[in-house]
Amino acid sequence: MYTPRRRAKKAKKAGPLRRIRLFIALCLVVFAGLGFGYIFAAYQSLPAVGNNMRPAVSSQVFDSHGRLITTLHSDQNRLPIDINKVPQNLQNAFIAAEDNRFYEHIGIDPIGIFRAIFANLTNRGIAQGGSTITQQLAKNAFLSQEQTLKRKIQEAMLALEIEHKYSKKEILEMYMNQIYFGQGAYGIQTAAKTYFNKDVNELSLTQCAMLAGLPKSPNYYSPFNNLNEAKKRKNVVLDQMVKYGYVSAAEAEDAKNQDLGLSKSHQAKEADEYASFIDYVSQQVAKKYGDDALYKEGLKIYTTMDVDKQHAAVRAMRNLPNNYTDENGLTQPQAALVSIDPKTGHILAMVGGRGQDSFNRASMAVRQPGSAFKPFVYLTALQHDMTPDTTMKDQPVTYGGWSPKNAGGSYSGAMSLSDALAHSVNTIAVQLADEVGTKNIIANAKKMGITTLDAKDDNLAMALGGLTRGVTPLEMASAYGTFANKGVHVKPTAIVKILDRNGNVLEDSSTLEKEETKTRVMSEREAYEMTTMLEGVIDHGTGRAAAIGRPAAGKTGTTDDNKDAWFVGYTPDIVTAVWIGDDTGAHSLGDIYGGTVPAEIWRDYMSSATSDESGGDFSAPSGMERRKETASSNKSSSRSDDREEPKKKSATSEKPTTKEKSKQQTQQPAKQQADRNNKE
Incomplete structure (x- = not known):
């Protein structure tokens, strides 16, 4: 039986708890409002899907005395190709390497995001990303390479809109024609010509796997720059293709042992006395800001080199x-x-x-x-x-x-x-x-x-x-x-x-x-x-x-x-x-x-x-x-x-x-x- 004194004690105890709950609720409302406002602002500044990408601007590299060393040209060596002419092995290699749930998600992939978060936490560092192929297309075609929350929100919004307007095949085609493969090659057809002197439809399985492995780091994994690492990356892609059922283990093993058949007519960059240093700097910048930022965002890069x-x-x-x-x-x-x-x-x-x-x-x-x-x-x-x-x-x-x-x-x-x-x-x-x-x-x-x-x-x-x-x-x-x-x-x-x-x-x-x-x-x-x-x-x-x-x-x-x-x-x-x-x-x-x-x-x-x-x-x-x-x-x-x-x-x-x-x-x-x- 409650007495007035007990009710007073209970009310006295409940008072602070009620105030804490009210404070928490108020904070949630405020944060929700701020978050909605931030998202709305990001939405308001979204570029229209279908517009051309931002005009590319060449980046410039300077020496330690401020003297211009070279210009990283934004001119893109690109030969677009219809998706129907792209061999299935190459399509599958990209999906296995970059976005194995490409045909299931709606542009963003919560499962992939949580998997990436878990992998990054267990590896105590960035082990893998959660971006889908559609998100990468949105970033490369319409956005800058800045690593900000606003840009990530816009990337996700654009990905949803792209998925609404285009079919999966169209998205994959745009992506494969858009991305950079190193050696000045944009798009898979140009990459096939650059590395193998072939058309896309002539590529072997091992060549398909190598091309699919390049976008992760085109300069580092280029077989013309680092053949051993290129082969290792190619083998990782082949293992992924086995994992997701695109090829058998025997087919992958055979592809691993095949010669890459690199183009013998490939001529390295003109014997430029700055080439090694420029390549080294380019890899550092691309690793941090992305290849598009390096070649199309008009960066001014001041280096330590003394000409x-x-x-x-x-x-x-x-x-x-x-x-x-x-x-x-x-x-x-x-x-x-x-x-x-x-x-x-x-x-x-x-x-x-x-x-x-x-x-x-x-x-x-x-x-x-x-x-x-x-x-x-x-x-x-x-x-x-x-x-x-x-x-x-x-x-x-x-x-x-x-x-x-x-x-x-x-x-x-x-x-x-x-x-x-x-x-x-x-x-x-x-x-x-x-x-x-x-x-x-x-x-x-x-x-x-x-x-x-x-x-x-x-x-x-x-x-x-x-x-x-x-x-x-x-x-x-x-x-x-x-x-x-x-x-x-x-x-x-x-x-x-x-x-x-x-x-x-x-x-x-x-x-x-x-x-x-x-x-x-x-x-x-x-x-x-x-x-x-x-x-x-x-x-x-x-x-x-x-x-x-x-x-x-x-x-x-x-x-x-x-x-x-x-x-x-x-x-x-x-x-x-x-x-x-x-x-x-x-x-x-x-x-x-x-x-x-x-x-x-x-x-x-x-x-x-x-x-x-x-x-x-x-x-x-x-x-x-x-x-x-x-x-x-x-x-x-x-x-x-x-x-x-x-x-x-x-x-x-x-x-x-x-x-x-x-x-x-x-x-x-x-x-x-x-x-x-x-x-x-």
Whole structure:
């Protein structure tokens, strides 16, 4: 039985709850009103379906001094084709790759959206998108590429209207004629001609799958730019076609093994000395803003490239030997050069090859580094209380059946770490790695920007550059820049600022948090000691051909049978990596070593590139005196001096024994690679 007091208590308790409910209800009404107003405003500014797309405007690319480098033309190479002439395999490949529920949804696909959200959450990043083919058509034909809520709402509204006005076949036809496929090709018919010199109705299943895989990232997946990644993407599309019942597993497997039949008449872009850098920048912009924004939205892209240094890089690369012409018409060996400002990470110059194709070896070629990897070992030693003067013994050593050899096949006894690095003594590098821990060396390399390492590299062979995959010239230059920048690694960048067609700033690197791009890897003292040791490489070690008459530091690298040759070095203001090798990795460079042609190219480029620099010396940290490495009185008979490199045959003659002894080791492949990389 309720009493007045109990009713009063109940009313007292109910009062706050009622006010909370009213507040929540009010908030919902307000938010609903705001949301409706936002959606209504987006609807009011919708373009009319059926109108032509916005007029395309060419984008412009500028160098670091504001000089126009090139214009990315908006002229579209497009040959529209009727959907009835498009083979069913190609239609199915696009649906499997882009929108498997295309024939079921109404323009937007709630199931696909929720699936994409779940995939993105479980992958802790953007694993897949939820846009349908109709939404992509709406975006490409009528809207800008800006990533805003308003644009996404408009995209969904337009998709619904497009589905109302057109049949599914018409929508698919418009989409396939609209999208960009890379190499300046818009639409499937132009793409078929560009990549295979065929009409669409002549395409094989494997060719259909490759074309369907391109829109995700046309520059990256272009077989003319990145054949291996193009094949991987093609195989993903084939697997999707199997998953959704468009082809059998046997048909897909057969298609995976078929030759792509790429057009032999394809000519890469005219041998433009800016091509590699422009391609690199284009990929960065397209990845963030989309291909349509890059080629049709009139962007103004201000880059880090210095035209004068780029000219110098191209000139230096003209001195390559011409060993032979491969089946693709490319002169071998190929080469790459990339130059960076170590303080800012700005890419100053980039050459990705001879200019005969579109593959950018500076940023995409993953190759074995040989002894150019040793500085990561020596840095880790300095972090474990050693110094350049620490003495170790160059002597025969064995680890689990593996006995690393010096290039000359002999040993010199006690020597300082400085001399060991200057003359690239293999036994001491491996002893150091064993003492300081391979995990610590790998950790340092990763902090310095090397992203191609994995768990399999956690072995002593890594100390000699015996890696599972390898490294890229861009990342090696960036890593060595950490030494030049007094122990702080700065991520490489090619773009300073981007403006839209109306002059609005889309991004500006000066507004970014600088600390996001910087990582202190070592102390100033450790960085300085590494620099002094690497100066010894040029002063009296394997890199003497790289001397430019001013303070400079660097390291040579040569792999087995001289298949890869490197020189990576720096002054206080510029760091540059040079790589030479056969594209296939199967042919020797002959008498080329890291200390010969790569060092000479580095010297020729840096002599010009540093002509406008202050020419200052490497400054010693506070409390330290300037140290200059000079030739030791210990004349190392086992040093990997480039003048002694022809003796490599006597060193490699011992390899069958070494390999036989280590066959049972779990890390055998990596150790064999290290044996192959012990030329310097």
